[in-house]
Amino acid sequence: MSTPRIIAILRGVREHEVAAQLDALRAAGIESVEIPLNAQGAEASLEAALGYAGTQMRIGAGTVLDAAALSRVARIGAHFVLTPNLNDAVVHAAAAQGIEAVVGVATPSEAFAALAAGAAALKIFPAASLGTGFIAALRAVLPPVPLYAVGGIDERNLAAFIAAGCTGAGLGGALYRAGQTARQTYARAIALQAAMEAVAA
Template structure:
């Protein structure tokens, strides 16, 4: 559990994989890992998402951290735990969030308001996934930092290469990158362009 927090703090980028099937998801994971993005969640909006997690987990070194995203139900939490997910990400304080705590899996729990953030952390979440971050922007993280200086917050939802450094400078532990990073790579688009976008985002982290 400590490891994921430390690695998010160090690596700063969580890739969010949404694809049209497990094979395409795995292709995207390979591209991103090769490009240097090594904390990844496979969203369960991906058909066969748990299968993609299991295949990726068997293929990559333990230093590549692979989790499951969009976990809503307790059954989904059980499924991805069995597939070897190293952590769970939820869009809100879901039954899946509660179940991940029961299972002892690190939880990045979706929240937006201060009440939701505190509730998620009180539940036992490793960090609050502030979603959708774009709604209030980087300034919101500065405002949250005043009453919650030690709260681990991850910016997710509409975070792009321009705003990535702004969120990190405003106090976000890390950023979660979905469509601005993935583009159309999850549905048959260019993997080389995905690698180029990954490099752009990693440079944005360096700039921060």
Template sequence: MVTRLEPGDRVRSTRIVAIVRDRTGVHLRAACDTLLEAGVSVLEVTTNTPGAAGVVADLIAAGATEVGMGTVRTVEHVRQAADAGASFIVTPTVSLPVGLAAQEAGMRWYPGAATPTEIETAWTAGATAVKVFPAGVLGGVRFIREVRAPLDDIPLIPTGGVRIDDIADYLATGALAVGMGSPLLGDAVASGDLKGLRVRAEAALAAVREATP
């Protein structure tokens, strides 16, 4: 029997998943704190960002409720996320062993899929929602709209190339939320430009409010 955890309340309300990724991780905690303070409360910290697990653990200990780990590709990555207290994992592909490990650990699973077949496979395997990746390259808003016509019962999170100006159009297709990396984060983790990050975060949340009845 498939075990499926529902999306968290903050994913449903803020409708933005911030993807925090950087090869240095110098200002990782500061960038995460800035996002949370601005109101972007669902954070995906990727496994290939130095210090990711430690920062996830610290944020959760400080009271953040929907912090997860992304770029989860192995069962060992799942263990690291579970040990950090992550509430969800995000995978770049539909890895069934990884998804099963996440379910067994009691974490939500957001797998990445690029075709209707992959989306259906992920959903049948118990995905919480499906990350459509890379959405921009696949056709953007038009692709999501077309896919949702036959698969309208599957919650989708378009990710990859999603800009702030695109948010309203993606949400209008019925997407559950959008995943945003560099268009939201910029180089804040590497450079420490937290002021610019806050401006973008507030603009993204404003776009969600304008698109949400």
């Protein structure tokens, strides 16, 4: 699969809801999904997602805070992991398991340290607080590594972050909130995809 523009963050999705939510996302053209671990039942939902659509979608674990969590999601078969912070042990463990690590950073020093540790991509977090000026300045000094804006990104500011130099965005509350229907997810996904497509127009 090509480098994703949108990573759907399904925080709090329940195991029995996974299939319908993934179908809604795929119907809207989103094929990369993160299931954060800081919600009850997250690992069961991750396993269900991988079992249902692991050959058609990129499915990974988010909020991976330590090497033990990394090992658990590796056993489940996660395609990638996202972290909210730079933890060398997690990045090294991901590399050892052959899992792509998208590492959370908020400073240039963290960004370069994450790349040196083996990060495949960088998660700029919290992006809305850091702003598009930070993205543009960081992009100017970084090698051509994928950058994802995460935290406070929605259809109103998505285009600005892409224009500033982000490859794409991780979308949480703007796309999915625990308990919403698959129909609601589809409608939000279509709106966000339209905002993304407007950037390229």
